[in-house]
Amino acid sequence: MQTTDKPTTRYTHRHERAVAAAAAIFADKGYHGASTRDIAEKLGIQQGSLYYYFKSKEAALEEVCLTALRDYVSHIESIASQPGKLEVKLQAAIAAHLATYKHNNEAMKVHNEQRLYLPKDRRKHLNALGSRYRQQLEGIFCEGVSTGQLRRDLDCHFTALSLIGLCNYWGIQLLRSAPLKTEDVTEKCVDILLHGCLARKAGIPDTDTQTDTQVN
Amino acid sequence: MQTTDKPTTRYTHRHERAVAAAAAIFADKGYHGASTRDIAEKLGIQQGSLYYYFKSKEAALEEVCLTALRDYVSHIESIASQPGKLEVKLQAAIAAHLATYKHNNEAMKVHNEQRLYLPKDRRKHLNALGSRYRQQLEGIFCEGVSTGQLRRDLDCHFTALSLIGLCNYWGIQLLRSAPLKTEDVTEKCVDILLHGCLARKAGIPDTDTQTDTQVN
DNA sequence: TATAGAATCTATAGGTTTATAGAAAAAAGC
DNA sequence: GCTTTTTTCTATAAACCTATAGATTCTATA
Numbered sequence: 001m002q003t004t005d006k007p008t009t010r011y012t013h014r015h016e017r018a019v020a021a022a023a024a025i026f027a028d029k030g031y032h033g034a035s036t037r038d039i040a041e042k043l044g045i046q047q048g049s050l051y052y053y054f055k056s057k058e059a060a061l062e063e064v065c066l067t068a069l070r071d072y073v074s075h076i077e078s079i080a081s082q083p084g085k086l087e088v089k090l091q092a093a094i095a096a097h098l099a100t101y102k103h104n105n106e107a108m109k110v111h112n113e114q115r116l117y118l119p120k121d122r123r124k125h126l127n128a129l130g131s132r133y134r135q136q137l138e139g140i141f142c143e144g145v146s147t148g149q150l151r152r153d154l155d156c157h158f159t160a161l162s163l164i165g166l167c168n169y170w171g172i173q174l175l176r177s178a179p180l181k182t183e184d185v186t187e188k189c190v191d192i193l194l195h196g197c198l199a200r201k202a203g204i205p206d207t208d209t210q211t212d213t214q215v216n
Numbered sequence: 217m218q219t220t221d222k223p224t225t226r227y228t229h230r231h232e233r234a235v236a237a238a239a240a241i242f243a244d245k246g247y248h249g250a251s252t253r254d255i256a257e258k259l260g261i262q263q264g265s266l267y268y269y270f271k272s273k274e275a276a277l278e279e280v281c282l283t284a285l286r287d288y289v290s291h292i293e294s295i296a297s298q299p300g301k302l303e304v305k306l307q308a309a310i311a312a313h314l315a316t317y318k319h320n321n322e323a324m325k326v327h328n329e330q331r332l333y334l335p336k337d338r339r340k341h342l343n344a345l346g347s348r349y350r351q352q353l354e355g356i357f358c359e360g361v362s363t364g365q366l367r368r369d370l371d372c373h374f375t376a377l378s379l380i381g382l383c384n385y386w387g388i389q390l391l392r393s394a395p396l397k398t399e400d401v402t403e404k405c406v407d408i409l410l411h412g413c414l415a416r417k418a419g420i421p422d423t424d425t426q427t428d429t430q431v432n
Numbered sequence: 433t434a435t436a437g438a439a440t441c442t443a444t445a446g447g448t449t450t451a452t453a454g455a456a457a458a459a460a461g462c
Numbered sequence: 463g464c465t466t467t468t469t470t471c472t473a474t475a476a477a478c479c480t481a482t483a484g485a486t487t488c489t490a491t492a
Binding site: 010035036037047048051056057 | 448449450451452453459
């Protein structure tokens, strides 16, 4: 009990691997379509042994969703709290969102697609984290409006949600089609969100946005 | 066998009801989370009787997805083929997409979230319809570019996909939170997609878009 | 009202699933 | 090296699920 660290470390490590395996399987087959045997197999252990790490299959799903959200939320909070120009912040927020998909892809996918299969009370914690994310993002837009960088009539709530929808969509696409590059998608999302699609009527070089280069 | 119509009608009608029930249950519990007993119960028949209408559970999923897409695709094709100003077309496309969610909500949700659980060869037909939808939408954007209404550097492919992502997101939201009105969401989607968020630098009354009224 | 065909029911085979309990093996501590 | 704790294994109970087969009831028509 001196090095109360070593055994804890060992368990922690194995536990993490178990969560990752669950994430991969749930992402692939869906919560109900996946069996505990599938997850165990991926870990190279027997089905029954899985219950050393998870109290139940449902608990495994909850853990997977939580690991996805933790990074995600802490990231946006650090971005939102730092001072800086709006466009830079927004770019950072989108890049972070997509990067989370790139690195933590299975867990994010599971959170988005399978979370509703958790009973309501198990989702409370997840909802709280999700709200925090949304608020931070909304805050970035509101700040942009009050500093005059964004349109005064912008609906920040609607815009924040739309951005989340957009990022989730492209996050999934990034997983599915390999040739897609995160940076390109980020840039394009920023561009379309800020400038829209309409032809600009004349010399509107705007702030200092370089005219967007065609990527793909 | 003279009135080969009546009995066919009867079967057709019942069959449609069965597809609708399957859609509702799949939307709620997911394909794997739903049992054939659940669907039968919703229809008020016994589990085994369901196989009079579906060859298998998988076939039921396929049918649900197909019914969702059929309306959806035929709608966009009629919109895209008619001549008219780009902004009007775009508005119509978004409105149609969201309206499909409103009316055919369960089937659309199932198509989006559960379709990948079908084996690849059963998805062929769905993919073809999906591609058609995407192409029509992309065509609307391309046309806008070539007529000078949209930015010349617009990536039409990227934009079309983004719009699909956006509409799917808001389509789901429309289901979940009742107070949301389809028309408001449509208008806001059009607005943000066309104009973006940035403050416009001065007198840019643009074509003839009324300055967007704050809705919510 | 008798009959053919459509629609539904009952019962069940054969398989899979989650979760638990107790034995066995592996690792850590002294 | 011996003991304790951690980790994994085996076996199994209890439930559930899909799909089928054959019996039964309903419906429409002649």
